[in-house]
Amino acid sequence: MTAQILDGAALSKRLRAEFKVRADELALQGHRPGLAVILVGENPASQVYVRNKIKACHEAGMISFDFPFPADVAPAIVLQKIAELNHDPAVHGILVQLPLPPQFDEAEVLAAIRPEKDVDGFHAANVGALMQGDPRFIPCTPYGVMKLLAETGVDLNGKEAVVIGRSNIVGKPMAMLLLHAGCTVTVCHSRTKDLNAHTRRADILVAAIGKPKFVTADMVKPGALVIDVGINRLPAEAGGGLCGDVDFEAVKPIAGAITPVPGGVGPMTIAMLLANTLTSAERFAEGTVK
Ligand SMILES: Nc1nc2c(c(=O)[nH]1)N[C@@H](CN(C=O)c1ccc(C(=O)N[C@@H](CCC(=O)O)C(=O)O)cc1)CN2
Numbered sequence: 001m002t003a004q005i006l007d008g009a010a011l012s013k014r015l016r017a018e019f020k021v022r023a024d025e026l027a028l029q030g031h032r033p034g035l036a037v038i039l040v041g042e043n044p045a046s047q048v049y050v051r052n053k054i055k056a057c058h059e060a061g062m063i064s065f066d067f068p069f070p071a072d073v074a075p076a077i078v079l080q081k082i083a084e085l086n087h088d089p090a091v092h093g094i095l096v097q098l099p100l101p102p103q104f105d106e107a108e109v110l111a112a113i114r115p116e117k118d119v120d121g122f123h124a125a126n127v128g129a130l131m132q133g134d135p136r137f138i139p140c141t142p143y144g145v146m147k148l149l150a151e152t153g154v155d156l157n158g159k160e161a162v163v164i165g166r167s168n169i170v171g172k173p174m175a176m177l178l179l180h181a182g183c184t185v186t187v188c189h190s191r192t193k194d195l196n197a198h199t200r201r202a203d204i205l206v207a208a209i210g211k212p213k214f215v216t217a218d219m220v221k222p223g224a225l226v227i228d229v230g231i232n233r234l235p236a237e238a239g240g241g242l243c244g245d246v247d248f249e250a251v252k253p254i255a256g257a258i259t260p261v262p263g264g265v266g267p268m269t270i271a272m273l274l275a276n277t278l279t280s281a282e283r284f285a286e287g288t289v290k
Pocket residue numbers: 048049052095096097098099120140141169231242261262263264265266267268269270
C-alpha cells in the first residue's frame with residue numbers, strides 16, 4: 001500500500017482562487033475584505049508566516065494592514081492598536097502573530113480582539129462557540145486539517161481519532177472538530193502513558209507536538225489518515241530544511257493518506273485565515289454583524 005498524499009499546497013491554491021472571486025464581488029459592493037496583521041519582534045519563522053499571509057491576502061483580492069512592532073514594545077501600545085482596529089470599518093479581521101515576547105500576557109491580548117473580527121478563532125467567546133458546536137471562526141490550522149481530511153472522501157463518523165498535542169491553537173480545537181464530525185477522540189500529550197497503544201488504534205492520527213519525526217511507522221495503524229501539523233527546522237548538521245512531527249518516508253507505505261511537510265497543513269493554515277477573513281467581511285456586508 002502507498003498512501004494518498006494530501007497536497008495542502010494545491011488545495012490551498014484552489015481555495016484561494018475561489019476566495020478571490022468572492023472578495024472581488026464584495027469589493028464591487030464597497031466591502032473589500034481587510035485583514036490587520038500585528039507582528040511583534042523579529043522571530044524569523046513568524047516573519048516568514050506573516051509575509052506569506054500578507055502575500056496570500058493580496059493575491060486573493062483582500063487588503064492587508066500591517067503593524068510590525070519592535071520586540072520590546074510595551075503591551076499597552078499593542079492593546080491600543082487593537083482597540084483602534086476593533087472600530088475600523090475597513091478591517092474585518094485582526095490577527096496577532098504568535099508567539100508574543102515574554103512581556104505580553106497572551107490571553108490578555110487575544111481577549112482584546114473584538115470576537116467578530118477574531119479570524120484566528122482564539123478569543124474565549126469563539127473557543128466557547130466552537131465547544132458548543134456552533135463555531136463563528138474556526139482556528140485556521142485545525143480548520144485546514146478538516147478540509148484536507150474531506151479530500152480523502154473518508155466518512156469520519158464513528159472513526160477513532162487520536163490527536164497528539166493539547167495546545168490551544170491546534171490540539172484542543174482539533175479534538176473538538178473531530179468530535180463534532182462524529183469521531184471518538186483521544187487527546188494524547190507529554191504525560192500520556194503508553195502513547196503507542198493509543199496511536200496504533202487511530203484511524204485518524206494528528207501529530208501536533210513539535211518534535212521532528214516523532215511518529216514512527218510502528219505507531220501507525222495500516223490505512224490510517226496521518227496528519228502532520230509539525231514544522232521543525234532541522235539544524236545544518238542534520239541536513240537543514242523542514243521536517244514534520246511524522247517520519248514521512250517510513251510512515252507513507254503504511255498510511256492510507258498522509259500530509260507532507262512542507263506543503264501539507266501549513267499552506268492550509270493560510271488559506272483558512274483568508275476564508276475566515278472573507279466570512280467576516282461577508283457578515284459585515286450583509287449586516288449580520290455591525
Ligand atoms: N496568530 C497565529 N499565530 C500562529 C498560528 C496561527 O494560526 N495564528 N499558527 C502557527 C504558525 N503559522 C501561522 O501563523 C503557520 C505555520 C506554517 C505555515 C506554512 O505555510 N508552512 C509551510 C512552510 C513555510 C516555511 O518555509 O517555513 C509549509 O508547511 O509548507 C503557515 C502558517 C504559529 N503561530
